[in-house]
Amino acid sequence: MTYNFVQEMNKPERFAGGHRLCAGCGAAVMARNVLRSLEPEERVAIVNATGCLQAATFPYPYITWEDSWLHSAFENAGATCGGVEAAYRALRKRGKVKEEYKLLAFGGDGGTYDIGFQSLSGAMERGHDMVYICYDNEAYMNTGIQRSSSTSRFADTTTSPAGSVIPGKPQNKKDLTQVMIAHNIPYVAQTTLLSNMKDLNEKARRAIHTPGPAFLNILAPCPRGWRYETDQLMDMTKAAVETCFWPLFEVVEGKFHLSYKPKKKLPIEEYLKPQGRFKHMFKQGNEWMIEEFQQEVDRRWEELLKKCGE
Amino acid sequence: MIKDRLSGNEAVALAMKSMNMDVMAAFPITPSTEIPQYFSQFVADGATETIFVPVESEHSAMSACIGAQAAGARSCTATSSCGLALMNEVLSVASSLRLPITMCCVTRALTGPINIHNDHSDAMGVRDCGWIQLYAENAQEAYDNYIMAVRIAEDPKALLPVMVCQDGFITSHAVENIILLAEDEIRKFAGFYEPENYLFNSREKVAYGPYDSPVYFMEHKRQQAQAMIDSLEVINAVSQSFGDLTGRYYDLLEAYRAEDADRLLVVLGSTAGTAKQVVDELRKAGEKVGLIKIRAFRPFPVQALVQALGNAKIVAVLDKSEGMSANGGPLFADVCAALGGRGPRLVNYIYGLGGRDVRPLHIKEVFEHLKDDIEGKTPAAKTAANYRYLAVRE
Structure with missing residues (x-):
C-alpha cells in the first residue's frame, strides 16, 4: 500500500487536542501518528506507563484518548499490557469478546530503558501479542529533566549537571533497540518524527500487524529538556537522522533492514549545537567531548551498517 | 459431598x-x-x-x-x-x-x-x-x-x-x-x-x-x-x-466459648486451632476462657468485636507481627481503636515471629498471665506493661 499523507491526515483523530503536553513536545506528535497508522475501523486498547504522556493526556475528568486506555504505574506497562493480552486471549476463547483488538503500550525512556525494563523484557520474552512503543526523549522529563540510561553522554540534566569537574552525564546512551533485538522477537524498529511521517507510520503499521511481540523505539525530542525552540522539533529529529546519531532501521524476524542511509553523513555538531543541553561541549577546550561523541556515533553506525549488510 | x-x-x-x-x-x-x-x-x-x-x-x-x-x-x-x-x-x-x-x-x-x-x-x-x-x-x-x-x-x-x-x-x-x-x-x-x-x-x-x-x-x-x-x-x-x-456458615469473626468468658484471646489464622484446644482443656477444669478469631481483618469488624468482647474482664490480643510502633502490634492497635477505651482491659502479645512454634503450653501461659492480671498477682511494673512478648529469649 502506497503511503498517502493527505489520506492519513484526514483520518478521524484518535488523539484529541486540548491535552496538557508542552508546545513542541515530540511525545504528542509520536502518539498521534502511531494511532494514525491504524485504520478507523481497527479497535485498539492502550496501556500507558506513568510519564508526561500519561499525566498530560488524562487529567481527570478530561481525556485525550478516543480508545480504551489504562494507566497503572511507572514501571509496569509491559506486564500490564501482557495481562490485557492474556485477558484478550481468554475472553476471545470463551466468546465473550467478539471483536478483534490491537494492543499497544506506551512508555517514555524512563519507563522503558530504566524502571520498566524488567517488565518490558518479561512481556516480550513471554510472547504477548502486543506492541511496546518507547518514546525516547532521553531523560525523565515529567519529573524535571533527570538523566536516564538513555540520556546521551555529556548531556546537561538536573541529575547529571554540567559542572566544573564533571561535564554532564559521564556514560554513553544505552542502546535499547539492540537489547530488544536480542530478545529475538518478530519485529523491532527504530524511527522518529520526520517530514510526512511515512517512516513512523509504516513501521507502526508493521509492528501492529505483526503477530506476537513488537517493539518500536521512537526518538521524540523534548523542548524543555533539550532546550530548543518549540518550533524546531522537526529540525532536531532530522539532524539526529542525518548525523546517524539515530539511524532508521528495522529488524524483521531477525533480519536487519536499513531504512535510510544519508547521502552525506553530517558531522555530529549539526545535532548537538542547537541543543542547550550540549552547550558546554562547544566551549573552548572541550573539543575532545565532541570528538569522543562523534567516535561513539561512528562506531555504532558502522556496526549497524555491517548488520544491515550495507 | x-x-x-x-x-x-x-x-x-x-x-x-x-x-x-x-x-x-x-x-x-x-x-x-x-x-x-x-x-x-x-x-x-x-x-x-x-x-x-x-x-x-x-x-x-x-x-x-x-x-x-x-x-x-x-x-x-x-x-x-x-x-x-x-x-x-x-x-x-x-x-x-x-x-x-x-x-x-x-x-x-x-x-x-x-x-x-x-x-x-x-x-x-x-x-x-x-x-x-x-x-x-x-x-x-x-x-x-x-x-x-x-x-x-x-x-x-x-x-x-x-x-x-x-x-x-x-x-x-x-x-x-x-x-x-x-x-x-x-x-x-x-x-x-x-x-x-x-x-x-x-x-x-x-x-x-x-x-x-x-x-x-x-x-x-x-x-x-x-x-x-x-x-x-x-x-x-x-x-x-x-x-x-x-452447611458451613462463617461470620466476620468467630467467637469460641466466649459468651461467659472472663479471659479472652483475639487471634488470626492457624493459632485459633491450637487455642481452641487449650480453651477446651481449661473449660473442662472450670476456667472461664474463650477465643475470638478474626476472619475479616479488612474491613475490621468493629461492631461484632465490641459485642463479642463485651463481658470479658481482660483480653489478650495476639499479634503474629511486630508493628515496630513501640506500642504493640497492628491487630492490637485495631482492637484498641474498635473499643475506644471502653470495655475490658486489653493487653498485647507479640508471638510466633518467623515461624517460632506456637504450642498449647504457650497459649496456656497467656491465660495464666491474664488470670494473674485479674487477681492483681503480677508485679506492678509488669501489670502496667500491656505490650508483651511470648516465648522469646530476652
Missing part, C-alpha cells in the same frame, strides 16, 4: 481452577510456590481454560492481574512475604481502580533477616492498601474463603480486591481432611464476571487510571473507603449463601 485430603495450597489451587478464572499470573515464592505449580499443571493437562501468565516478578504478577481485570477478565494470583511487599505499590492501584482481583497470600515473615517461615508481617505490611483481607484457620477455611472471595470482590457494593490469607507451611503445606464442592456447584455459586466497564467493551470505551488532582482525589478516596465499609455487609451476605449451600 466430596471428601479429600489436601494441603492448603492444593485446596486453593483447586478453588482457583474450579472458579473458571480467565487469567492467573504468578511468580514463585516460598511458601506459596505450590499454588502456581499446581495451577500450571492443570493448564498443561487441559483441565482448565485459564490463561496462565508465568511473569518475571510479583510486581508484574499484580500488574498483569490489573491489566487482565481491567480488560474484563476474572484474574487471580498467589504470593508470600517479599513477593507481597514487591506488589505493594500496585496493590493500591488495583483497589483504587476498583478491580475485584483475588489473591491467596500464604503468610510468611518479611525479610530482614530472611526467613521463610510463617508470621503475618507480609499481610500486615499491606493492610492499608485497600484490599479486603480474610484469614483462614485451616485448609478448609482457605478453600471456602477463596470461593467466597470472588463473589465478595465482584459484588457491585464492594468492587474491591480480596486477599485470602493462610498461614505459611502450617496451613499451606499440612495435609488435612477437607470437604470439597463439585466444580459445577462452585461455578454456579461464583457466577460470571460481568463488569460494567472494561477495556474490551465494544459498546462503551473506558479509561482507567487518571491523574487525579486535589479537586477530585479526596472524593475518590472517600468512595473507596465507603466500599470498604459496605463490604462488611457483602461478606456477611455471601457467607450466608455459602452456608446455605454447604
Whole structure:
C-alpha cells in the first residue's frame, strides 16, 4: 500500500487536542501518528506507563484518548499490557469478546530503558501479542529533566549537571533497540518524527500487524529538556537522522533492514549545537567531548551498517 | 459431598481452577510456590481454560492481574512475604481502580533477616492498601474463603480486591481432611464476571487510571473507603449463601466459648486451632476462657468485636507481627481503636515471629498471665506493661 499523507491526515483523530503536553513536545506528535497508522475501523486498547504522556493526556475528568486506555504505574506497562493480552486471549476463547483488538503500550525512556525494563523484557520474552512503543526523549522529563540510561553522554540534566569537574552525564546512551533485538522477537524498529511521517507510520503499521511481540523505539525530542525552540522539533529529529546519531532501521524476524542511509553523513555538531543541553561541549577546550561523541556515533553506525549488510 | 485430603495450597489451587478464572499470573515464592505449580499443571493437562501468565516478578504478577481485570477478565494470583511487599505499590492501584482481583497470600515473615517461615508481617505490611483481607484457620477455611472471595470482590457494593490469607507451611503445606464442592456447584455459586466497564467493551470505551488532582482525589478516596465499609455487609451476605449451600456458615469473626468468658484471646489464622484446644482443656477444669478469631481483618469488624468482647474482664490480643510502633502490634492497635477505651482491659502479645512454634503450653501461659492480671498477682511494673512478648529469649 502506497503511503498517502493527505489520506492519513484526514483520518478521524484518535488523539484529541486540548491535552496538557508542552508546545513542541515530540511525545504528542509520536502518539498521534502511531494511532494514525491504524485504520478507523481497527479497535485498539492502550496501556500507558506513568510519564508526561500519561499525566498530560488524562487529567481527570478530561481525556485525550478516543480508545480504551489504562494507566497503572511507572514501571509496569509491559506486564500490564501482557495481562490485557492474556485477558484478550481468554475472553476471545470463551466468546465473550467478539471483536478483534490491537494492543499497544506506551512508555517514555524512563519507563522503558530504566524502571520498566524488567517488565518490558518479561512481556516480550513471554510472547504477548502486543506492541511496546518507547518514546525516547532521553531523560525523565515529567519529573524535571533527570538523566536516564538513555540520556546521551555529556548531556546537561538536573541529575547529571554540567559542572566544573564533571561535564554532564559521564556514560554513553544505552542502546535499547539492540537489547530488544536480542530478545529475538518478530519485529523491532527504530524511527522518529520526520517530514510526512511515512517512516513512523509504516513501521507502526508493521509492528501492529505483526503477530506476537513488537517493539518500536521512537526518538521524540523534548523542548524543555533539550532546550530548543518549540518550533524546531522537526529540525532536531532530522539532524539526529542525518548525523546517524539515530539511524532508521528495522529488524524483521531477525533480519536487519536499513531504512535510510544519508547521502552525506553530517558531522555530529549539526545535532548537538542547537541543543542547550550540549552547550558546554562547544566551549573552548572541550573539543575532545565532541570528538569522543562523534567516535561513539561512528562506531555504532558502522556496526549497524555491517548488520544491515550495507 | 466430596471428601479429600489436601494441603492448603492444593485446596486453593483447586478453588482457583474450579472458579473458571480467565487469567492467573504468578511468580514463585516460598511458601506459596505450590499454588502456581499446581495451577500450571492443570493448564498443561487441559483441565482448565485459564490463561496462565508465568511473569518475571510479583510486581508484574499484580500488574498483569490489573491489566487482565481491567480488560474484563476474572484474574487471580498467589504470593508470600517479599513477593507481597514487591506488589505493594500496585496493590493500591488495583483497589483504587476498583478491580475485584483475588489473591491467596500464604503468610510468611518479611525479610530482614530472611526467613521463610510463617508470621503475618507480609499481610500486615499491606493492610492499608485497600484490599479486603480474610484469614483462614485451616485448609478448609482457605478453600471456602477463596470461593467466597470472588463473589465478595465482584459484588457491585464492594468492587474491591480480596486477599485470602493462610498461614505459611502450617496451613499451606499440612495435609488435612477437607470437604470439597463439585466444580459445577462452585461455578454456579461464583457466577460470571460481568463488569460494567472494561477495556474490551465494544459498546462503551473506558479509561482507567487518571491523574487525579486535589479537586477530585479526596472524593475518590472517600468512595473507596465507603466500599470498604459496605463490604462488611457483602461478606456477611455471601457467607450466608455459602452456608446455605454447604452447611458451613462463617461470620466476620468467630467467637469460641466466649459468651461467659472472663479471659479472652483475639487471634488470626492457624493459632485459633491450637487455642481452641487449650480453651477446651481449661473449660473442662472450670476456667472461664474463650477465643475470638478474626476472619475479616479488612474491613475490621468493629461492631461484632465490641459485642463479642463485651463481658470479658481482660483480653489478650495476639499479634503474629511486630508493628515496630513501640506500642504493640497492628491487630492490637485495631482492637484498641474498635473499643475506644471502653470495655475490658486489653493487653498485647507479640508471638510466633518467623515461624517460632506456637504450642498449647504457650497459649496456656497467656491465660495464666491474664488470670494473674485479674487477681492483681503480677508485679506492678509488669501489670502496667500491656505490650508483651511470648516465648522469646530476652
